[in-house]
Amino acid sequence: MTLFSSPIGTLQLQRYPTTDDPSLQAWDAADSYLLQQLLQQPGWPAARRIGICNDRFGALSLATLQALAARPGELLSFSDSWLAQEALRRNAAANGYAADLVNGRLQLCDSLTEPDKELDIVLVKIPKSLAFLEDQLCRLRPALRADSLVLAGALCRHLAPGLNTVLEDCIGSCQASLAWKKARLFQARVSAAPRPVPTPTDYLLSPGGVRLRNHANLFSRTRLDSGSALLLQQLDQLPAATQVIDLACGNGVLGLLYAQRHPAARLLFIDESHMALASARLNATELCGCAAPHRFVAGDGLSDCAAASAELILCNPPFHQQHEVGDDTAWRMLRHSRRVLKKNGCLCLVGNRHLGYHSKLKRLFGNCQLLASDARFVVLLARKA
Numbered sequence: 412m413t414l415f416s417s418p419i420g421t422l423q424l425q426r427y428p429t430t431d432d433p434s435l436q437a438w439d440a441a442d443s444y445l446l447q448q449l450l451q452q453p454g455w456p457a458a459r460r461i462g463i464c465n466d467r468f469g470a471l472s473l474a475t476l477q478a479l480a481a482r483p484g485e486l487l488s489f490s491d492s493w494l495a496q497e498a499l500r501r502n503a504a505a506n507g508y509a510a511d512l513v514n515g516r517l518q519l520c521d522s523l524t525e526p527d528k529e530l531d532i533v534l535v536k537i538p539k540s541l542a543f544l545e546d547q548l549c550r551l552r553p554a555l556r557a558d559s560l561v562l563a564g565a566l567c568r569h570l571a572p573g574l575n576t577v578l579e580d581c582i583g584s585c586q587a588s589l590a591w592k593k594a595r596l597f598q599a600r601v602s603a604a605p606r607p608v609p610t611p612t613d614y615l616l617s618p619g620g621v622r623l624r625n626h627a628n629l630f631s632r633t634r635l636d637s638g639s640a641l642l643l644q645q646l647d648q649l650p651a652a653t654q655v656i657d658l659a660c661g662n663g664v665l666g667l668l669y670a671q672r673h674p675a676a677r678l679l680f681i682d683e684s685h686m687a688l689a690s691a692r693l694n695a696t697e698l699c700g701c702a703a704p705h706r707f708v709a710g711d712g713l714s715d716c717a718a719a720s721a722e723l724i725l726c727n728p729p730f731h732q733q734h735e736v737g738d739d740t741a742w743r744m745l746r747h748s749r750r751v752l753k754k755n756g757c758l759c760l761v762g763n764r765h766l767g768y769h770s771k772l773k774r775l776f777g778n779c780q781l782l783a784s785d786a787r788f789v790v791l792l793a794r795k796a
């Protein structure tokens with residue numbers, strides 16, 4: 412737990428998934444800066460409906476709820492990340508705000524939701540991907556009045572060139588603040604006309620072959636990832652299975668191509684990104700005619716999967732969580748895979764060769780076969796004895 416002190420009050424916040432790294436806290440200077448500036452807005456005392464985008468662990472949403480305490484009001488917290496929403500649910504409970512979730516004063520909305528009522532003020536934690544920011548702002552813009560305000564902020568090192576243009580095109584005239592504790596804010600006044608939400612991008616897997624569609628916040632949304640491509644070339648070497656999991660599925664490319672070869676396979680697609688799951692469902696409907704035999708679940712890897720419930724797991728694991736690079740999540744996925752696989756079940760994994768997955772899998776499963784490798788990636792198969 413870290414103590415987050417804002418101009419509004421204090422909160423006990425914990426990251427989710429939890430971490431042993433003491434340098435990682437559940438809030439940053441951009442959260443504090445956004446809250447400071449929120450209180451100084453002339454429109455704040457009358458604001459009743461507040462939107463929050465991309466709150467990572469609940470600092471922005473829960474502090475704003477604290478500030479709304481003495482007046483009627485509701486708060487809509489939009490996020491593409493199931494993990495971020497789970498962090499908010501847990502931190503709401505730990506700080507006495509669980510009832511606000513139940514009574515709708517605090518509403519958790521996924522990244523594909525478009526607000527159906529007006530918003531007075533929107534706080535945006537600027538995401539890594541400007542394509543995703545543009546998508547979010549296009550979804551929000553129809554809910555903004557001429558006097559609504561958008562305050563967007565992030566640590567300076569997370570800001571991408573082109574940010575101003577996105578804010579001005581999607582919302583309207585935009586003013587940048589001075590930097591404060593290495594964070595910067597942008598205040599956008601509503602003047603731009605609403606624009607249609609960008610259509611998902613797509614790419615062809617091979618000339619004349621399968622076309623895959625990708626919502627804005629997708630990993631590798633404009634072309635097939637080279638690691639995934641190497642794994643796909645090994646599909647012939649994989650056992651025929653019915654209960655198959657595409658773990659960290661993204662647009663579903665691994666599971667869907669496997670299912671094309673093995674029509675009896677029933678896939679469980681898992682990802683923590685709502686846009687990833689929406690893309691996988693869209694692609695399943697287009698490739699297989701309907702998504703029905705398959706399931707699409709938002710969650711933290713295999714945490715909610717029953718032991719001995721899968722015959723095959725396909726995985727191109729994440730190597731970062733938002734801005735933090737690391738293999739904690741991937742390592743958890745490998746450990747859980749062993750639990751979730753049936754006897755003789757297999758995990759097929761592609762990863763950067765320098766991450767040493769070969770020795771990790773050997774340690775966990777007692778075996779590990781190299782199916783393919785190139786200068787950057789290895790494709791590995793481990794069998795549960």
Ligand SMILES: C[S@@+](CC[C@H](N)C(=O)[O-])C[C@H]1O[C@@H](n2cnc3c(N)ncnc32)[C@H](O)[C@@H]1O
Pocket residue numbers: 494630631636639658659660661662663664665681682683684687710711712726727728729730740
């Ligand atoms: C390297 S991408 C692979 C995507 C896809 N399988 C492919 O091959 O193109 C990793 C995916 O892991 C997802 N992810 C990250 N952390 C996760 C977690 N804790 N649980 C489930 N999915 C997660 C990301 O949203 C991303 O879609």
